[in-house]
Amino acid sequence: MDADSRRVVHEAARRRTFAIISHPDAGKTTLTEKLLLYAGAVGEAGSVTARKGRRAATSDWMEVERRRGISVTSTVLRFEYADVVFNLLDTPGHKDFSEDTLRVLAAVDSAVILIDAARGVEPQTEQLFQVARARGIPLMAFVNKYDRPGMEPLEIVDHLTEQLELPLAPLTWPVGAPGEFRGVINRRDGSFHEFTRVTGGSGIALEHIVTDRGPEDDPAWATAQEELELIDATDSAFDADAYGRGELIPLLFGSAAWNFGVGLLLDAVRELAPPAQPRALEDGTPRAVESPFAALVFKVQANMDPRHRDRVAFVRICSGRFERGMRVTNARTGRTLALSFAHEVFGQDRSSLDEAFPGDVVGVVIGGDVRVGDTLHLGADVRFPAIPTLTPESFATVSNRDVSRHKQFRRGLEQLDQEGVVHVLRREHTQDPVPVLAGVGPMQFEVAVERLRTEFGAEVSLQMLEWKAARRTDADGAAKVLADSGHTDVFVRADGTQVAVFPNRFVLDRFAQRNPTVRLERLIGAD
């Protein structure tokens, strides 16, 4: 192996690329800030990922986001701590944007599931967990808000085991009843971490580590030890291989708001989460990290900064060394493009980046045809498997209200389709002037309408449609669906996928029963 390859291998081994998945309000924003604080990437929590009230500063490029006070788009935070480079990919909170989360999960090597100690597994945690599990992503769980009254720790373990249907391995165990959080026992070395809250929680919590402590000191400590004995008696030891295969979930307890247990979570990700490893290509062969440059586009985003009216493709580097200005090939189009302005995206500050390695996520400014799921590479043609899409459950027609802006309308729709903001469906062989938008939830359409107006100057009207179910089909299936009298229809996506739509699951199931040979596939995982 030459010196360059050795360097790539070394750099890949010190990358940890992960996402935090959770139900809104579980504390993802707070935890993200605190991880940055503990990694020393910011001096004071709250200075990078603005809190809800102050979100305008980070995301004023998108009106909808500001109005709703939610995070629509994903950001990439890169920081270095104890010789490890973390790429933390944020995921949108609202369920209508779960398709974005799905794409983020295609770019990470592991994920942290964040759970509210009082609420347990909530619907969206469950949905994202299922997606992560289907992809075999190693998962770690962090039980947050233990400073507030909630479930007892043993109850939490039971609840999670039952809901997630996977064995858990507690790495830390909380001391003090929920609401009277004092510290945690680090199960890996038996040490007791006693925390003292810092007012406001913007600074690192004072932490007192004791390696040997008797029950006479504190009854809460004795209770925690007893509980741990019960845990020890079950099959709950940490097993790195099972975790790596996504079959065992290490568990940590803490309070992001009070900074309790955050440092231990950061250490657990650093020490246990997988680094960038060889990634399977479309044909299943793993691509060694030291192979020539290859990266997966998992997000395309326009106009993040109103002063730069450009598009940014977020790419996850899978092999080789990225160099600013390098010319690469887009495997889908065969065209070459220069990755001229690579931005490291930290909150909203774009700083230019000269080189990056497997595991890193970089934002490159692009022109031309680059889509989510594209592979950019050097050398011989390689492709990573396409990113799955979620099966749409909401549909609406979109029509242009001002004929003089037809070109802008068309261009806008094409771009939103490329970015994956919504799926644009048309009837086959027609230049349908009123295409159908398909998505997971109606809020996606709101974003589309707003962006068509503000970025392309196209005023549109939207009419929600009654369909609730869709399936991928083929030409034969399409003909059968069209011949069916049950208010069904068939459309094509820009990538050529035929999509059959049905008013509801009942009609879909009845059609499937009557036509058992027709190919009808859920869209997720099938791309």
Ligand code: G4P
């Ligand atoms: P999200 O990104 O997952 O939606 O959650 P976010 O961090 O915004 O947190 C949601 C709420 O939960 C916030 O309260 C936040 O302060 C609170 N929170 C987060 N972690 C903890 C924790 O460990 N303990 C407790 N007690 N609360 C926590 P808020 O009232 O909505 O906002 P704020 O006024 O506190 O900023």
